[in-house]
Amino acid sequence: xxxxxxxxxxxxxxxxxxxxxxxxxxxxxxxxxxxxxxxxxxxxxxxxxxxxxxxxxxxxxxxxxxxxxxxxxxxxxxxxxxxxxxxxxxxxxxxxxxxxxxxxxxxxxxxxxxxxxxxxxxxxxxxxxxxxxxxxxxxxxxxxxxxxxxxxxxxxxxxxxxxxxxxxxx
Amino acid sequence: xxxxxxxxxxxxxxxxxxxxxxxxxxxxxxxxxxxxxxxxxxxxxxxxxxxxxxxxxxxxxxxxxxxxxxxxxxxxxxxxxxxxxxxxxxxxxxxxxxxxxxxxxxxxxxxxxxxxxxxxxxxxxxxxxxxxxxxxxxxxxxxxxxxxxxxxxxxxxxxxxxxxxxxxxxxxxxxxxxxxxxxxxxxxxxxxxxxxxxxxxxxxxxxxxxxxxxxx
Numbered sequence: 001x002x003x004x005x006x007x008x009x010x011x012x013x014x015x016x017x018x019x020x021x022x023x024x025x026x027x028x029x030x031x032x033x034x035x036x037x038x039x040x041x042x043x044x045x046x047x048x049x050x051x052x053x054x055x056x057x058x059x060x061x062x063x064x065x066x067x068x069x070x071x072x073x074x075x076x077x078x079x080x081x082x083x084x085x086x087x088x089x090x091x092x093x094x095x096x097x098x099x100x101x102x103x104x105x106x107x108x109x110x111x112x113x114x115x116x117x118x119x120x121x122x123x124x125x126x127x128x129x130x131x132x133x134x135x136x137x138x139x140x141x142x143x144x145x146x147x148x149x150x151x152x153x154x155x156x157x158x159x160x161x162x163x164x165x166x167x168x169x170x
Numbered sequence: 171x172x173x174x175x176x177x178x179x180x181x182x183x184x185x186x187x188x189x190x191x192x193x194x195x196x197x198x199x200x201x202x203x204x205x206x207x208x209x210x211x212x213x214x215x216x217x218x219x220x221x222x223x224x225x226x227x228x229x230x231x232x233x234x235x236x237x238x239x240x241x242x243x244x245x246x247x248x249x250x251x252x253x254x255x256x257x258x259x260x261x262x263x264x265x266x267x268x269x270x271x272x273x274x275x276x277x278x279x280x281x282x283x284x285x286x287x288x289x290x291x292x293x294x295x296x297x298x299x300x301x302x303x304x305x306x307x308x309x310x311x312x313x314x315x316x317x318x319x320x321x322x323x324x325x326x327x328x329x330x331x332x333x334x335x336x337x338x339x340x341x342x343x344x345x346x347x348x349x350x351x352x353x354x355x356x357x358x359x360x361x362x363x364x365x366x367x368x369x370x371x372x373x374x375x376x377x378x379x380x381x382x383x384x385x386x
Contacts, residue, residue, distance in 0.1 A: 008362060009362075011358075011361055011362040011365045011366070012361075015343070042373065043366075043369055045369075046365070046368055046372050046373070047337070049314070049372060050318060050322075050337050050338065050368065053338065055219065055223045056223055056226055056235070057219065058218045058239065062218070062236060062239065062240055063211060063214060066214065066240050066243050066247075069244045070207060070247045070248075071207060073247075
C-alpha cells in the first residue's frame with residue numbers, strides 16, 4: 001500500500017472504521033513509514049482539540065413547552081393489542097401463549113369424531129349412486145375393497161339374523 | 171445506534187447525563203410509544219443536549235437551535251410509533267433534527283453569530299465558550315476554540331454535517347450514512363476531507379499564532 005492510499009484511509013483508521021485486514025495493513029505500513037506516522041500524529045492532535053470544544057446546555061424551560069405540546073395531542077383509541085399489553089403488563093406474552101394453547105387443546109378434545117365418519121359415508125353413498133346410475137366408470141377393485149372395508153355398511157347394522165328367510169328352502 | 175467511545179477521552183468529561191444501556195433504551199422507547207410521557211422525558215434528558223449542539227452547529231444560532239430542538243422532540247413524540255427499531259432511536263432523532271433544519275432553512279440560512287477573524291473579540295460573543303466548561307476542559311483556549319468553531323462552520327454543508335456527527339457526536343459512519351441518506355463511501359470520503367481541512371487550518375493558525383514551525 002502506498003502512502004497516498006494510506007493517508008486517504010487514515011481518518012477511517014483513527015475513527016475505528018476499517019476492517020481487520022485493512023487495519024493490519026495500515027498498522028504494518030505505519031510501523032515502517034515515518035512521514036505517515038507524522039501525518040497520523042498531526043491528525044490525532046486535531047482530534048484532541050476538536051474533542052475539547054464546549055457544548056451548549058438546553059434551557060431549563062424547554063421541557064415545559066414540549067410537555068405542554070405533547071400532552072395536548074389528541075390520543076388515538078388504543079388498539080385491542082395495545083389494550084391487551086397494558087392490561088397484562090409484562091406478562092402479556094405468557095398469558096397470550098397460554099390462552100392460545102388452551103384454545104388448541106379444547107378444539108382437539110371437543111371435536112366430534114362422528115362428523116368425519118358421516119362425511120365419508122356421504123361420499124360413499126354418492127359414489128355408489130353414481131355407479132348405479134352408470135354416470136361414472138366402475139372404480140378399480142382396490143378402491144371398492146377399500147370403501148367396503150373402511151366404511152361401515154349401514155345395511156349390515158339393521159340386518160336381523162334372527163328372522164327367518166321366507167324364501168330359503170325348507 | 172452505535173456510538174464510538176474510543177476517541178476523545180476529554181469529551182466524556184462533558185457528558186453529565188448517564189448513558190442508558192441498549193435494553194434500557196428499548197424499554198424507554200417502548201413505553202414512550204405507548205404514550206408514557208415520563209419515559210419520553212427521560213429520552214429527552216438523554217438526547218436533548220446532543221440534538222441542541224448538532225442543530226446549533228448546522229444553524230449557528232442558539233435561539234434557533236433551542237426552538238428546533240423542541241420541534242424535533244415534539245415531532246419525534248408524534249411519530250414515535252413509526253419507529254420500528256428502538257435501538258436506532260438516536261439516529262432517527264438526528265434525522266428528524268436534520269430535516270427540521272433543512273425544512274426551515276430551505277431558502278435562507280440563518281445569520282451566523284459573528285466570529286472573530288483573529289481571536290481578538292471577547293469570549294462572550296460565542297455562546298459555546300460561555301457554556302458549562304469545567305476548569306479541566308480549559309486546555310483549549312477560548313480563542314483557539316472560536317477559531318476551530320469558525321473553521322467547522324466554514325466547511326461545505328455536505329462535509330459539515332458528517333463532520334459534526336462523526337467528530338463531535340461520535341456516531342459511526344454507518345449511522346451517519348443513515349441520517350444523511352448517503353452512501354458509506356461518500357460519508358467516509360467527506361469525513362476524511364473535513365478532518366484534513368480542519369487539521370490543516372488549525373495547524374496553520376497555530377503556526378502563525380505561536381510561530382511554531384513544528385506544531386502537529
